[in-house]
Amino acid sequence: METVRLSSTLSSGKSFLEKVQTESQVNVRDCYQCGKCSAGCPFVEAMDYSSHKILRLLQLGQIETVLKSKSIWICSHCATCYTRCPKKVDIPRLMEFLRMEANRQGFIGEKTVNIFSNLFLTSVRLTGRVHEMGTMGFYNLLSGHLFQDVLSAPGLFFNGKITPIPHLIKNRKVIQKIFANTKQRQGES
Ligand code: SF4
Numbered sequence: 001m002e003t004v005r006l007s008s009t010l011s012s013g014k015s016f017l018e019k020v021q022t023e024s025q026v027n028v029r030d031c032y033q034c035g036k037c038s039a040g041c042p043f044v045e046a047m048d049y050s051s052h053k054i055l056r057l058l059q060l061g062q063i064e065t066v067l068k069s070k071s072i073w074i075c076s077h078c079a080t081c082y083t084r085c086p087k088k089v090d091i092p093r094l095m096e097f098l099r100m101e102a103n104r105q106g107f108i109g110e111k112t113v114n115i116f117s118n119l120f121l122t123s124v125r126l127t128g129r130v131h132e133m134g135t136m137g138f139y140n141l142l143s144g145h146l147f148q149d150v151l152s153a154p155g156l157f158f159n160g161k162i163t164p165i166p167h168l169i170k171n172r173k174v175i176q177k178i179f180a181n182t183k184q185r186q187g188e189s
């Protein structure tokens, strides 16, 4: 019984690895588990699985474990791992793909990161840049962290670092076109 479950996991894992390679250009099988990526990752302490473990789980077909993990949301895409990897496995690109895939399948391991990410992108789409005050206000509301960073707001406001009115860039149609094209490409994949 156990053998059947394992082999079906591995076969679905195989097709998932092909999908990863097609959509992110990352070959998960290139990783030989030296661990150099995890050793240099500045966020490894906050992750439930370090980057080399994420790669190993994928190689073993443990897709759901990976998609439900916090690690894929905590990765900041700093690319330290990529610069250290002797096999040049592009982990930031892989993490971004895994995030999108988790989103598509309804697995959000770190809801606050997803809330912030969606607000950030909405602000860029509508105004062409990030409106810090609006983004942080909505973030506090939606995440339930109502008073997070509230004490620093007056200082930032009086120093002109944040403003209640968003600055709009001139050619916002170009930005909106980028978002529309991206959405269309995601629909095709
Ligand atoms: S550094 Fe590269 S080869 Fe080594 S464990 Fe990380 S991804 Fe795999």
Ligand code: SF4
Pocket (backbone or CB within 6 Å): 037, 040, 041, 042, 043, 044, 051, 074, 075, 076, 077, 078, 079, 080, 081, 082, 091, 092, 095
């Ligand atoms: S890109 Fe992500 S996984 Fe790689 S070192 Fe940075 S935070 Fe860690």
